[in-house]
């Protein structure tokens with residue numbers, strides 16, 4: 088992970104509410120130049136981007152599951168969950184934008200993805216604690232952005248307004264505008280976790296096409312005819328047909 | 335219960351300890367085994383079909399469970415509770431341990447390749463490292479017996495790096511999977527062989543053990559006994575003879591000697607009461623894993639042996655070797671969205687790339703000595719915490735992207751031979767003790783140019799294969815960056831090496847220490863070199879051979 092959580096503090100010594108008001112003023116102008124801790128940069132103000140919340144997060148002090156947990160019946164809630172109802176709601180909305188319902192396949196929140204995210208960000212391990220910082224800032228940023236653009240929390244926006252914001256932050260590549268770089272990275276982390284939690288659910292595991300974890304009597308049958316036929320095409324395309332494995 | 339009067343003490347219940355105990359018990363000798371970890375029963379404790387989704391954090395690795403929630407390791411991993419180790423400044427070394435009956439055999443990868451004739455006489459060939467005090471032919475019959483007992487699937491390939499087993503010993507290997515077949519074709523184009531991996535996994539039932547049913551990752555352990563671990567095989571079989579008893583939670587601190595320097599037994603700490611106990615025996619076998627056995631010897635100081643026991647050569651703790659490791663993987667566009675089928679198989683490599691460079695080395699075409707092999711990572715494995723990858727966007731298009739990428743990555747994990755060097759060794763850190771009051775090891779480690787050039791060759795080869803499969807790879811990392819940390823491949827050996835002279839080795843070819851004839855080492859510590867072909871089959875084979883020799887000595891009243 089490369090995102091720098093604290094690189095864009097736009098102002099210190101101000102309360103969050105004050106900072107937002109200040110940014111709100113900036114929104115009114117067109118293009119502004121801002122001074123941040125790590126250098127000057129400009130941004131298009133309509134977006135309201137360029138802000139970054141300054142959250143003081145209490146450290147997670149719960150214990151882990153230890154080096155000899157019961158593996159047969161994994162602990163259902165190995166540590167206290169920490170997301171607030173509002174954060175969970177926001178995670179649920181975003182999860183369903185990332186993995187919406189498709190036909191008979193349920194959406195992320197319908198298979199309890201937000202609970203998995205809550206467990207993840209509440210875990211007392213280093214990767215997860217880092218993700219907690221990333222994700223909680225992302226959630227706060229998204230609400231801040233919603234407030235700046237539409238004067239309401241993200242959850243209160245209509246779907247078009249929500250997507251207007253998501254479209255700006257869901258692509259983290261060379262075209263990403265500078266003010267959205269940090270949030271795009273953070274949103275990417277949320278996206279990965281939502282996808283993982285969805286595809287690890289029984290429904291998602293079926294959706295991705297995983298067919299294992301079932302005992303087979305007798306010898307392992309190997310690839311299906313369809314899979315073998317596909318391999319033959321691949322070998323032909325790569326000019327490797329003459330090199331096919333013969334045992 | 336009638337009194338059990340043991341002749342032999344075995345320290346450790348992993349690959350070495352269990353094989354020693356089994357061999358002696360079968361030969362009619364009474365063995366008492368001391369194991370530092372807790373009792374462990376794979377039949378009742380293995381999470382077989384539990385899914386990642388049911389585990390905390392989707393089964394992801396954490397500080398507590400370094401190889402994922404369901405990994406079988408108990409009270410271990412890169413750290414054992416209350417049992418630290420230290421590393422010298424400028425050294426990085428990782429020491430994987432497990433504190434459980436069966437040790438690391440409960441979750442090892444089960445890759446089980448015979449060493450070949452090249453491997454025992456490397457020094458005679460290229461002047462580097464040390465020769466073993468015997469030849470391949472001397473140990474070949476013991477490989478036959480060990481493979482038969484353990485149960486190894488694979489084939490005789492006729493390749494020079496894979497000596498054949500007699501007809502009927504190897505069990506049939508499982509069919510290769512699609513990405514493995516693609517790798518095989520790409521490799522063949524460049525004259526590189528691909529062969530069925532040899533694995534200590536039953537594909538036919540044996541004794542009380544069932545054949546693999548091609549589901550459930552073996553690193554969790556195998557409740558049906560198909561994947562070899564000593565807790566479903568050697569230990570219960572040895573116990574059934576009535577000649578083995580086991581004390582768990584017994585942490586051996588030192589080997590005790592009398593005033594004449596003769597080994598009389600061991601001192602151990604009972605972890606429940608934290609009290610020390612002494613046990614006597616006719617023979618003591620250390621099989622606590624290479625670095626633990628060396629640690630016990632170095633901590634066994636007496637008036638007669640001020641440098642530690644069996645250390646007159648000064649070689650105890652020296653010659654620490656791991657395997658080299660490096661990894662290169664890429665997305666194979668042609669595999670995107672490929673047809674689904676059940677690709678679990680025995681959940682590890684069905685095919686791998688054995689070392690193909692002996693001839694090139696003979697001709698002087700390579701700029702590094704000794705070989706490596708590639709393990710191949712691929713497949714439609716059960717989704718886990720990282721299945722989402724690093725994709726863009728959202729919604730149905732994103733989901734489709736995940737499905738397309740699933741099973742479309744292929745990676746090559748290099749495992750190569752390391753030569754001993756003077757900068758890689760362990761000693762005792764007098765300043766640090768574990769919870770049981772035992773001074774801990776301090777590791778020194780570095781790679782030499784030999785390993786770096788080997789890894790460079792491996793990375794280039796891996797890139798060539800990936801590109802032949804249509805991947806875009808780009809620059810490969812520098813060998814210094816790509817090479818694993820010392821200990822990270824978990825094939826640490828050599829710290830009590832065997833040899834043909836008491837001046838530069840710790841034991842003779844039977845694992846019998848030169849300094850004390852009733853003290854043996856039967857783990858990877860005795861390796862004179864560390865061929866790239868994962869160490870454990872050879873630990874067990876040597877142990878079977880040497881414990882059989884020891885049984886003969888006991889029968890003759892020699893010790």
Ligand SMILES: Cc1cc2nc3c(=O)[nH]c(=O)nc-3n(C[C@H](O)[C@H](O)[C@H](O)COP(=O)(O)OP(=O)(O)OC[C@H]3O[C@@H](n4cnc5c(N)ncnc54)[C@H](O)[C@@H]3O)c2cc1C
Pocket residue numbers: 345346347348349350351368369370371401430431432433434435436437438439441442443444445446584585586587621622623624626630824825857858867868869870871873
């Ligand atoms: C994830 C993983 C994958 C691996 N894959 C492979 C593979 O595919 N192929 C391969 O060949 N090898 C593999 N290995 C390596 C293999 O596990 C070891 O080589 C093998 O287990 C070593 O056997 P051992 O008997 O020396 O030690 P161990 O199996 O570690 O057993 C030693 C036992 O001694 C006990 N002990 C230690 N100190 C004391 C003491 N002071 N008193 C009493 N008891 C003590 C320990 O608790 C332990 O139970 C792998 C290892 C890991 C961790």
Ligand code: SF4
Pocket residue numbers: 535536545546547548549550551552553555556557558559560561679680681
């Ligand atoms: S894959 Fe086979 S050998 Fe491995 S744990 Fe499952 S049943 Fe056992």
